[in-house]
Structures are given as C-alpha cells and as structure tokens.
Amino acid sequence: MTQNILVLPGDGIGQEIIGEALKVLRTLKADYGLDVEMEEALVGGTAYDEKGSPLPDDTLALAKDADAVLLGAVGGHKWESLPIAVRPEKGLLGLRSELGLFANLRPAILYPQLADASTLKPEIVSGLDIMIVRELTGGIYFGQPRGVRELENGEREGFNTLVYKESEVERIAKVAFDIARKRNNRVCSVDKANVLECTELWRDVVTQTHSSFSDVQLSHMYVDNAAMQLVRAPKQFDVIVTTNMFGDILSDCAAMLTGSIGMLPSASLNETGQGMYEPIHGSAPDIAGQNKANPLATILSVSMMLRYTLNEPDMAEHIDRSVSAVLDDGLRTEDIYSDGMQKVSTIEMGDAVVAKLKELNN
Ligand code: IPM
Ligand code: MG
Numbered sequence: 001m002t003q004n005i006l007v008l009p010g011d012g013i014g015q016e017i018i019g020e021a022l023k024v025l026r027t028l029k030a031d032y033g034l035d036v037e038m039e040e041a042l043v044g045g046t047a048y049d050e051k052g053s054p055l056p057d058d059t060l061a062l063a064k065d066a067d068a069v070l071l072g073a074v075g076g077h078k079w080e081s082l083p084i085a086v087r088p089e090k091g092l093l094g095l096r097s098e099l100g101l102f103a104n105l106r107p108a109i110l111y112p113q114l115a116d117a118s119t120l121k122p123e124i125v126s127g128l129d130i131m132i133v134r135e136l137t138g139g140i141y142f143g144q145p146r147g148v149r150e151l152e153n154g155e156r157e158g159f160n161t162l163v164y165k166e167s168e169v170e171r172i173a174k175v176a177f178d179i180a181r182k183r184n185n186r187v188c189s190v191d192k193a194n195v196l197e198c199t200e201l202w203r204d205v206v207t208q209t210h211s212s213f214s215d216v217q218l219s220h221m222y223v224d225n226a227a228m229q230l231v232r233a234p235k236q237f238d239v240i241v242t243t244n245m246f247g248d249i250l251s252d253c254a255a256m257l258t259g260s261i262g263m264l265p266s267a268s269l270n271e272t273g274q275g276m277y278e279p280i281h282g283s284a285p286d287i288a289g290q291n292k293a294n295p296l297a298t299i300l301s302v303s304m305m306l307r308y309t310l311n312e313p314d315m316a317e318h319i320d321r322s323v324s325a326v327l328d329d330g331l332r333t334e335d336i337y338s339d340g341m342q343k344v345s346t347i348e349m350g351d352a353v354v355a356k357l358k359e360l361n362n
Contacts, residue, residue, distance in 0.1 A: 002035050003310055006066035008059070010044040011079075011088055012283025013293035013346075014072025020295035020350025021070060021302050027354050028306075028315055031361050036310065039066075043095070044074030044088035044283075054091030060098055068309040069095065069276040070301065073283035088283075097137050101268035101276055102168070103175045104136040104247065105304070108254035108264060113327040117259030117336045120231065125257050130237045131183065132254055133176040134247025136268055138168045141244045162198045164243070169205035171271075176241035177213035186217045186238035190226045190246055202243065223250070230254055251280060262294030262335040265301035267308050275309040277301040287334075291345040294333040296323055299353055322356035 005025070009018040028034035041059040048054045054074070063069050074088040084090070095101070110118065110128040118125045143161030151157055173189070180187045189206040191199035203220055210218045221229065223246045229236060230253050242250060255261040261281040268276045279297030287293055300323060306316035331352050332341040344352070 002037055003067040004065065005036050005038045005305070006059075006062050006069045007038050007040045008043040008063075008069060009040065009046075009072040010074040010091075010283065011046050011076045012073055012285045012288040014044070014074070014283055016289070016291065016293050016346045017279065017295040017298040018070065018072040020346060020353070021298040023350050023354050024299050024302055024319065024357065027357050031358060032315055032318070034306075034310075034312060034315060043071065043091040045076050045079040047091060048079060048082070048086055048088065052086075054086055054088050055094040055098075059091075060094070063095055063099060063276075067274060068305050069099075070298075070305065071095075071276055071278040072298065073279065073281065075283045076285040076288070078285075093141065095276060096268060097142060099274065099276065100137060100270040101274075102135060102137040102271075103172060103269045104134040105179070105267045105269070105308075106132040106134060106247070106251040106254070106264065106280055107266075108132065108251070108258050110258045111263065111324065111327055113324070114259040114263070114336055116338050118257055120234075120257060125234060128234055128257055129183075130234065130254055131179055131239045132247055132251045133172065133179060133239060133241040134251060135164075135168065135172045135242070135244050136247075137244075138164055139244035162196060162243075162245075164198055164202055166201070166205050169202050170209050173206045173209040173241060174213075175269075176239050177210065177216050180216045180239040181213075184238040185215065186219070188219045188221055188226070188237055188240050190221050190223050190240055190242035190250065192223050192246075193220070194222060199243065206241070226250060227253060230257065255280060260294065260335040262297055262333065263300070264297050265304050267301070267304040269308060273309060275305065277305040277309075291347055292334050293346050294335050295346050295350050296333075296353075299323060299350070318357060318360050319353075321360060322353045325356045325360075326352045 009015040108130045115122040140162040143163040146160045148158045193200040193203040264280045266280045303316040303319040306312040330341045
C-alpha cells in the first residue's frame with residue numbers, strides 16, 4: 001500500500017537539506033521500489049509570512065493524514081521579535097502536540113571517520129552510541145499556566161509550569177525500556193528529583209514501570225551530573241530517558257560529542273507509530289542559501305523513517321551504509337571538515353549519497 005510522506009522544508013537551511021533528502025527518497029522510489037508519495041507544505045516562519053500562521057490549518061490536516069512527516073528546520077532572526085504565539089517554533093511544537101508525538105528518539109552515534117571532528121579526545125568518544133529518549137509533548141514546554149504577568153508594584157514576572165502525569169511518564173519509560181532491549185539493555189533516567197517534586201514523581205513512576213522490564217538495567221541520575229558525565233565519560237550511557245526540557249539540552253550536548261550536530265537525525269513517534277522525522281540541528285540562518293549545510297542529518301532522518309514508520313529496514317540500512325561510504329571517501333561539508341579531507345557543498349554531498357545508493361543496489 002502506498003504510504004504518504006508530508007514534506008515540510010520550513011525555514012533557513014531547511015529547504016536545502018530537504019532537497020537532498022528528497023533526492024534520496026526519489027532514488028529509493030525509482031531504484032528500490034519504495035512505495036511512497038510525497039507532498040509538500042508550509043511550516044514555520046515561511047508559513048507565517050505566506051499565511052499568517054506558523055502552522056496553517058491545511059498543513060496540520062495534511063500532517064494528520066500522512067503516515068510520516070519529514071521536516072527540515074524552523075526559525076530565524078527575521079521572526080525573533082514576533083509574539084511567542086506565532087513564532088516559527090510554535091509550528092514545530094504544534095505539530096508535536098497535535099500529532100501526539102510524545103516519544104522523541106535522538107541517537108548520538110560517532111562515525112569512526114569523524115573521531116577527529118569531535119572537540120573531545122578520540123578515546124573518550126570513539127565507538128560512542130547513545131540513544132536519548134526525550135519526552136516531547138509534556139513538561140514545562142506545554143504546562144499551564146504560563147505567561148508574563150504584572151505584579152502589584154508594576155514589576156513583571158514570567159512563569160512556566162513543569163507538570164507530568166503518571167501516565168505520561170509511564171508511556172515514555174516503556175519506550176525507553178523497549179529500545180534498550182534492542183540495544184545494550186541499560187536505561188539511565190535523568191531528573192532533578194532532589195529539587196523538583198514533579199521529577200521526584202518521574203523517578204518514582206520510572207522505577208515502578210521498570211518492574212515489568214526487570215531484565216533491563218535501570219539507573220537514575222540528576223540532570224546536572226548527567227551533563228557532566230556526558231562530556232566526562234559518555235560511553236557509560238546506553239539509553240537515556242528524560243523530560244522534554246532536559247532532553248532538549250542534553251541532546252545538543254550529546255550531539256557535539258559526535259563532532260557535529262549536522263550529523264544527527266531524530267524520530268518523534270506517537271502511540272500509533274506515526275512519526276515526524278527531522279534533523280536535530282536548527283535552521284542555521286547564518287549559512288542559509290549558501291549551499292554549505294550538511295544534509296546528512298536529514299538523510300539519516302529518512303533512514304529512521306524507513307525503520308520506524310515505513311517498515312523498510314533494508315532500505316534504511318542502505319542509506320546508513322551509503323552515508324558511511326561517502327565519509328570513507330573523505331567527503332566533508334564545512335561543519336565536519338578536517339585537514340586532508342575533500343570539502344563539498346550541500347548538493348555535492350547529497351549527490352554522493354545518491355550515487356552510493358545506486359551503486360549498492362547493483
Ligand atoms: C529541538 C529544538 C526545538 C525544541 C525548538 C526549535 C522549539 O531546539 O527540537 O531540540 O526546543 O524542542
Ligand atoms: Mg533543541
């Protein structure tokens with residue numbers, strides 16, 4: 001049965017990196033028999049400019065109907081002074097919450113070819129393979145009440161609410177335990193249970209949920225320590241499960257261990273397996289339109305889509321091998337460039353991956 005992919009390039013480098021991912025999808029359609037249809041729509045600042053909303057109704061309707069969404073990036077300086085309610089980021093947050101994409105999988109894998117690109121010593125990061133499971137539709141990102149109010153003395157006060165229901169913690173913990181079973185069987189739950197009641201409950205529910213997964217090893221860590229351990233000895237981690245905001249922060253940190261945030265894909269899944277796939281880097285307005293951005297995180301997001309939603313693990317494997325092969329050949333976009341390598345543009349990198357895909361198919 002034909003599956004539908006909604007493609008949302010978004011802002012900044014989004015258009016360019018999505019262009020390369022589309023080449024990969026088209027190659028899989030033409031040469032590997034992938035049975036998908038792609039449709040494009042607007043999201044983020046670009047959507048705001050054209051339609052007055054970062055998440056127009058027709059985009060949301062298409063996303064709900066699609067089997068999978070492929071997103072580039074949202075945001076940029078141009079929209080920074082808009083009210084929060086219509087900022088490009090609201091487009092992304094709206095998609096996450098409207099589609100119920102509560103489970104955000106952010107793998108941080110160091111390609112051996114890029115060991116030199118990390119700012120950490122090679123022996124600290126070589127062989128790194130962490131999966132961060134970030135809760136994505138709750139916590140302080142969505143908690144009510146929120147806002148800025150004026151106090152009696154005229155001073156303004158900003159406030160947000162960190163809130164988690166037991167059921168929200170339980171379902172994300174289950175995802176983490178399930179994933180750990182397919183990996184190295186270890187989960188570290190990250191919280192701030194020494195200070196925040198909400199995450200004390202988090203720890204409690206993760207521990208309870210663990211009773212049905214007693215074959216998996218569970219540990220708990222405070223978020224400040226986790227940040228330190230990630231740069232001190234990152235290989236101690238297998239799966240990390242954490243709240244929306246802690247996951248946002250720790251996943252950027254973990255990304256840099258791998259040399260460049262330009263390499264890391266992500267999947268956001270709901271209860272039915274429908275998913276949104278996006279690189280974890282942002283819209284990088286400083287290099288937008290210059291054919292410099294690294295398209296590999298987006299191409300690897302297509303690979304995750306093939307694995308988690310489209311049920312084509314072999315094709316995913318082919319993408320992963322093609323990416324590895326272009327790195328073996330010494331091709332590097334600027335963000336992962338090091339001496340002696342061959343610097344390539346966004347388009348050249350995409351073309352090289354496509355060429356490998358075709359080669360692997362012969
Ligand atoms: C991410 C991003 C988003 C987030 C922004 C763009 C809203 O940083 O996906 O990590 O904070 O979740
Ligand atoms: Mg982030």
